[in-house]
Each structure stands twice: as structure tokens, then as C-alpha cells.
Amino acid sequence: MTLHFSKMHGIGNDFVVIDCRAAPLGLSTAEIRRLADRHRGVGFDQLLTIERADRADCVWRYDIYNQDGSHAGQCGNGARCVALWLQRAGVLPSGTVRLQSPSGVIEVEMRDYKTVRVDMGLPEFSPAHIPLLIDAEADSYTLEIAGQRLSFGAVSMGNPHAVIQVEDIAAAPVAALGAALEHSAHFPQRCNVGFVEIVARDHVHLRVWERGVGETLACGSGACAAVAVLRRQKLVDEKVRVSLPGGDLQLEWPGPGRSIHMSGAAEFVFEGEWLA
Numbered sequence: 001m002t003l004h005f006s007k008m009h010g011i012g013n014d015f016v017v018i019d020c021r022a023a024p025l026g027l028s029t030a031e032i033r034r035l036a037d038r039h040r041g042v043g044f045d046q047l048l049t050i051e052r053a054d055r056a057d058c059v060w061r062y063d064i065y066n067q068d069g070s071h072a073g074q075c076g077n078g079a080r081c082v083a084l085w086l087q088r089a090g091v092l093p094s095g096t097v098r099l100q101s102p103s104g105v106i107e108v109e110m111r112d113y114k115t116v117r118v119d120m121g122l123p124e125f126s127p128a129h130i131p132l133l134i135d136a137e138a139d140s141y142t143l144e145i146a147g148q149r150l151s152f153g154a155v156s157m158g159n160p161h162a163v164i165q166v167e168d169i170a171a172a173p174v175a176a177l178g179a180a181l182e183h184s185a186h187f188p189q190r191c192n193v194g195f196v197e198i199v200a201r202d203h204v205h206l207r208v209w210e211r212g213v214g215e216t217l218a219c220g221s222g223a224c225a226a227v228a229v230l231r232r233q234k235l236v237d238e239k240v241r242v243s244l245p246g247g248d249l250q251l252e253w254p255g256p257g258r259s260i261h262m263s264g265a266a267e268f269v270f271e272g273e274w275l276a
């Protein structure tokens with residue numbers, strides 16, 4: 001089997017993008033993992049498929065798979081790459097465009113040749129929605145994780161996120177605590193774990209341990225989650241620059257009942273054929 005793909009990235013969060021407009025993906029979980037292998041396959045953080053929408057108010061939809069083959073509900077950096085991919089294919093209408101994602105409709109808008117602004121929708125804080133097995137919704141939760149008491153905020157951006165505030169981003173225990181919280185029984189669908197250092201009310205540093213991947217260079221939904229959690233705790237302003245290891249994203253969240261907007265780069269790397 002030969003599979004044509006585009007290799008793309010959004011500030012270092014990298015993707016294999018497959019055109020499924022004419023035919024469904026048809027890869028097993030084992031094949032997705034082989035394609036994700038950075039030595040024996042192509043390598044990616046997420047696999048994105050582009051398909052025809054099945055709802056009347058969208059033309060295109062995308063689906064998301066992590067490196068370990070698991071399915072994801074949202075991918076912010078991926079949404080920007082999907083918009084750029086559709087534009088290069090000549091099928092992205094001008095202006096604001098509604099895209100069907102696995103967790104609902106989002107809106108994308110090309111700002112210049114490689115900057116995309118995305119309406120990522122409403123952050124959902126209710127534990128049932130995340131899902132987080134805990135009695136009552138709160139700004140912050142404390143649990144015993146990996147032998148220590150850990151405080152974190154939690155939110156769904158269409159996918160589950162925990163957000164931990166740290167003093168020094170360089171020293172954050174991303175791998176150790178990220179993996180432990182991702183697999184904690186309190187998160188029945190696992191979770192993405194963000195470690196965030198507040199630099200100023202309009203600037204934070206963020207590193208993200210992604211569910212199904214590990215630490216990535218950037219996570220768009222993780223950036224939204226960090227801003228949502230910190231803003232709810234009244235620690236940041238409406239507009240926040242989020243600096244990740246792979247680059248910066250601009251976030252805007254006016255507050256409850258309003259969408260979070262994220263702006264940042266999307267880039268093509270190459271086109272290829274996978275000889276499966």
C-alpha cells in the first residue's frame with residue numbers, strides 16, 4: 001500500500017496530514033503507530049485526516065489520532081494546519097470558516113500566508129465534561145499523585161487538560177508528573193498535563209505532556225487550557241502570550257460564556273509517500 005501524506009507543523013507540534021476526502025483512512029491502530037514511529041515510519045505527534053463534513057453548516061471536517069493510535073477530541077495546532085492545508089488545496093473559502101472537529105464546530109481564519117486565528121470554543125470546567133472523577137467543580141483540585149500532594153486546575157477544550165502552576169518552567173517535572181497524572185484513575189479518559197509559569201499577567205511559559213504522545217514542542221489546546229484555568233483564578237488578563245518550547249501563541253479569552261481565540265503559525269514541511 002502507498003499512502004500520500006503532507007508533513008506539517010504548528011510551532012513544532014508535528015503532523016502527518018492525510019487527504020480522506022475521497023476515501024476513509026482505513027488504517028488500523030497498529031498501522032497508525034507504525035506511521036508514527038520516528039525511526040521506522042514517518043513520525044508525528046498527531047495524525048490528522050481531512051474529510052467531508054457530515055453536518056450541513058460545515059464543508060470540511062478533520063479527525064485526530066495521537067502517536068499511540070488513540071483518538072483525540074481536539075487539537076489546536078492541528079486546526080491551524082488543517083486550515084493551511086485546505087487553503088493550499090484551493091478549497092478554503094475566504095473569511096471565517098467553520099470546520100467540524102471531533103468535539104464540535106470550531107472557526108478558522110487565515111490572517112496571512114501562514115498565520116491562522118482559531119475560535120476554539122468554550123472552555124468546559126464541569127468535572128463530568130472533562131471527565132474528572134471528583135465530587136464538586138472548583139478552580140483548583142488537590143490529589144495525591146505519585147506520592148505527593150499535587151494541586152492543579154482542570155478543563156476540557158474538547159479534550160481533557162490538567163494545568164499545574166510552577167515557579168520555574170525549566171525545572172518542571174514534566175515527564176514524571178505528566179505521565180502520572182495522565183494515567184491517574186481520576187481521569188478516566190486520561191488527560192493532557194500543562195505546566196505553566198506566570199511571567200506577567202499577559203505572558204506565560206508553558207510545557208505540555210500530551211496524552212498519547214509525551215512532551216511535545218507545543219500544544220494549542222493546552223495553551224487554551226492554561227489561559228482558561230489561570231484566568232478563572234484571576235491570575236492573567238484577557239490577552240496572553242503563551243511561550244512554548246516550539247514558539248509563541250497569542251491567546252484571548254474575555255471570560256465565561258465566551259470563546260477562546262488562539263493565533264499562531266502553521267507550516268508545510270514536505271509531501272511524501274508512505275510505503276506501508
Ligand SMILES: N[C@@H](CCC[C@H](N)C(=O)O)C(=O)O
Nearest residue numbers: 072075076077159219220221
Ligand atoms: N497537540 C494538540 C493536542 C492533541 C491531542 C491530545 N494529545 C489529546 O489526546 O487530547 C493541540 O495542539 O491541541
